[in-house]
Every structure is written in C-alpha cells, then in structure tokens.
Amino acid sequence: MLSFILNREPVETDASPGTLLLDFIRYDAKLPGTKDACREGECGSCTVLIGKPDADGRPRYKACASCLLPIGDVAGCHVVTVEGVDREEFNAIQRLIIEENAAQCGYCTPGIILSLAGFALSAEAYSYAAAVDALDGNICRCTGYASIRRAAVKLAEALEKNIRDRDDRIPGLVEYGVLPEYFLSIADRIRELKSAPSGPEREGEVVVAGGTDLFVQKPEELLTSPLFFLSGRRDLDYVREEDGSLRVGSAVTLEDFRLHPLVNRHLPAMREDVLLHSSTILRNKATLSGGIVNASPIGDITIMFLALGAVLELEAAAGGNRQVALCEFYRGYKDLDLNPGEIIREMVIPLPKPGTFYNFEKVSNRKILDIAAVNSSILLETDGEKIARLLLSAGGVAPVPLLIGGLEKFSGKKISPETFAELASAAMAAVAPIDDVRGSAEYKRLLLGRLTEAHYQKFSTRREN
Ligand SMILES: Cc1cc2nc3c(=O)[nH]c(=O)nc-3n(C[C@H](O)[C@H](O)[C@H](O)COP(=O)(O)OP(=O)(O)OC[C@H]3O[C@@H](n4cnc5c(N)ncnc54)[C@H](O)[C@@H]3O)c2cc1C
Ligand code: FES
Ligand code: FES
Known part of the structure; x- marks a missing residue:
C-alpha cells in the first residue's frame, strides 16, 4: 500500500509502484488539469510539485515532470497539481498570467503555474534570471514567450518585496496569495505517512534513481517490474568534502548537485554546465548516477566526471563496497563493470589542485x-x-x-x-x-x-x- 497526499486529500493505493504519476492523477484521481502530451519530459505540460519531507519532516517542494515519475517514488510526499494551488479567488500566479495575457489555448498553462509555484517555493533568489530559468522545461506553442516571461518577472519582483522569511516560505506565500491555506498543515500531515519502500532486497529489482531515463525507455515493462527506489535511501543523499575529494551520494539530484555550496566552491563551472544537461523539471529528479549507469556514449555528466578523474564506490546487495575508476567502468557498449544487485553508492571526485x-x-x-x-x-x-x-x-x-x-x-x-x-x-x-x-x-x-x-x-x- 502506497500513501501520499494529493493536493488536499490523503491517498492510499494498491496501484503498482511503477504507475506513472501523470496517469494516476488524470485517470485514477480524475484531475484533468495536469496535461498529457509528450510523455518524454520534453514539454512541461505535465509539471507538478513534489513536496518531499526533509530530515526534519518539512516538505521541500520541487517542480517535476509527472510523466516520468512513478508513484512509488512519491510515497510519503505531498503531490500538488494545478487544482491543488487553487484558492477561492485566483492565486497570485494565475492573476499575473491573466494580467500579462500569458495564456491562449491554456494547454501549457497548468505546467507553467506549477513551475512558477516551484520557483516561489524553492528558488535560491527571486531574480529575473532565476524566474526565467524556472520555465526552461515548459514549452508554449501559441502564446509566445514574451508575455509569459513578463508574468514570471513580475512574480519575482513581487516575491522579492513580500516574502521575507526565505527559510520557511510557506506562511509568507499563503499570506501573499500564492498558495492556499491548507499548505500550512501539510508538514504535520506527511509526518504521519509511510515513506518510500527501500528494503535491502535488490537482486532482480530495477533500480530507479530519478526515473527520467527508465520511464522514457520502458514504461509498460516497469508497470509490473519489482522496483528499488534510490530516493528511499536517505543515507545516499549527501555531498561532502573528505580527504581531498568531493563525495557525492548516488541519490543526489542534478539540481541539488549544481547548487550545492561545496560544488560551487570547488567546481564552479558545474553551475552553468549542468544547465546544458536538461530542464529544471528533469534536473529536480534526474541523478548523476542514473546518467552514469545509462551508459550513453554521449552522456554529459559522464563526460564531465571522466575528465575530473572520478571514482565510483559500488555497494553489493549483500553489503560490502568496492571501488572502480569511472574510466574503467565501461567495458563496451552498455556493458558495465556492475554486478547483479550492485548499485553505485557514491561518486568520488578528486578536488582539482589550485590553478587547475x-x-x-x-x-x-x-x-x-x-x-x-x-x-x-x-x-x-x-x-x-x-x-x-x-x-x-x-x-x-x-x-x-x-x-x-x-x-x-x-x-x-x-x-x-x-x-x-x-x-x-x-x-x-x-x-x-x-x-x-x-x-x-x-x-x-x-x-x-x-x-x-x-x-x-x-x-x-x-x-x-
Ligand atoms: C527530455 C530529456 C532530455 C535529456 N537530455 C540529456 C542531455 O542533454 N544530456 C544527457 O547527458 N542526458 C540527457 N538526458 C538523459 C538523462 O541523462 C537521463 O535521463 C538521466 O541522467 C538519468 O538519470 P536518472 O536518475 O533519472 O536515472 P534512471 O532513469 O532512474 O536510471 C537510469 C539507469 O541507471 C540505473 N541506475 C540509476 N542509479 C543507479 C545506481 N545508483 N546504481 C545502479 N544503477 C543505477 C537504473 O537502473 C537505470 O538502468 C535527457 C533525458 C530526457 C528525458
Ligand atoms: S508530458 Fe511532456 S513533459 Fe511530461
Ligand atoms: S497557451 Fe497554448 S500552448 Fe501555451
């Protein structure tokens, strides 16, 4: 049984953990605001917010593509669709979209509203650049981007002026009219939920990290496969500096890596380079380890890490770790030095010497x-x-x-x-x-x-x- 909160309502379901969240939202929960289009993470029309509890149990919200997100990965989380940001009157984002004429057919609009809500909830800064970047995964085919950008920039200006407490933004965002009031009680409600399954059994299970590659490749097969969710391994969600290296746990997402202070200090180029990988709604889920194991000969992250002399720490299902240099991990096309049941536990990146x-x-x-x-x-x-x-x-x-x-x-x-x-x-x-x-x-x-x-x-x- 999987439990999560969908907008205002608790959900308990026996649906397969590999069911796509987009399908669950539209066809089981009958919430049609989230749109079903490319199903490949390319267009942003299926964007939702995922509020995952942090170590203190407070939800940290990120905008994600629901078409590549299995429901097993949102166990214990708050899932927010466009219906879940409705207030009695239009919310502040919807008002700006109307005032700036930033919608025509409206197909992309729910995704844009959720990406902007994600920006309001988690942006490092309420700046022009960050507001526009938050929409990098949302494609609009008819309005034109100038008016959408105007709405985003006005939102950033208003938030900069009105949201004082950036560590705990929800009360301010409720008061300013961006979020409905029920968000205030979500932290208490998700503490009551069961978290994602993350048992030690791994052999025969498909490892799901961000799922952004797996669920493009074989969504039907994954509906019935046993899955192992890396997001349930909180012990693998870290970036730390140790013994002259950066150690990056395999559950770290691309966006958390890109913005991490240690990464910014030691590998400053990553802040811009990782933007070239994919849009915000993918980077908020995709991991570094998923990019390494999918073994694409053209994968960006692998190419970056190879030149940095990275080493992988692998963990066997039965316990016990071993190390392999990334440059020796690939034995041939999609043929890896990775045993059944073994996972990448962490990536070890030697810190570049000064002046490198x-x-x-x-x-x-x-x-x-x-x-x-x-x-x-x-x-x-x-x-x-x-x-x-x-x-x-x-x-x-x-x-x-x-x-x-x-x-x-x-x-x-x-x-x-x-x-x-x-x-x-x-x-x-x-x-x-x-x-x-x-x-x-x-x-x-x-x-x-x-x-x-x-x-x-x-x-x-x-x-x-
Ligand atoms: C729209 C779109 C655009 C993209 N653009 C780019 C691009 O420009 N450049 C680029 O390089 N890539 C691009 N990608 C591909 C992207 O690299 C992958 O989707 C992503 O890196 C996979 O990470 P993930 O965490 O989602 O992996 P998943 O999909 O969860 O997993 C991928 C594979 O790795 C395995 N795996 C994951 N983590 C581990 C682990 N810790 N141990 C063992 N096995 C593991 C999984 O079992 C699976 O076989 C794009 C993808 C999409 C959908
Ligand atoms: S449907 Fe296009 S990104 Fe999900
Ligand atoms: S308003 Fe029609 S696709 Fe954006």
Missing part, C-alpha cells in the same frame, strides 16, 4: 533539452607555462564515453595554440565515431578537434582575465 583549468564543451542542435552530437571535457594542471597533467574526455565518438588515452606525452609541453593543435590531432586519431542521425563519423571527428581547440580558447581567455 577545467572546461566542458557540447555541440547540439539546441542549447538545452538536446543530446549532444559530440561533447568533451578537459582537466589541465599547469606548471607555470607548461602542462603538468592533462585529462581529456570525449562523447559521441566511441561505443562508450571515453577518457582519451596516450596523452601523457603532452606533460611538460608548453601551453600554446601549437600544442593544442597537436592535442586535437591526437584526440581525433584516438577515436572511432560512427555515422548516425547526429552526424557522419567524419563530422564528429572534426568536431572533437574543434572542441579541443575551444578548450584552449577558454583557457586563454580565463588566463587573460
């Missing part, structure tokens, strides 16, 4: 919400004017995400356009791309050369500044 240059580059048709044709990261330790150590990774150019080997010969060479031209040639010679929908093998090899040169251009610009 790190950079990520990606070429894709669209800036976000698009998989790369080729991507690449570099870690460059320098010894004054010379290369001390160099790690270069490349995606889309081999059956696995690749750490390019044989580059030790560049240690001691002067950092110059000539050296990087030589490095680009070495990288191009080391890969074996194939022709596919993203481009010909020749094009991808050439792209890798250009991205290697782009790393140098970024390095030079940063050195000059």
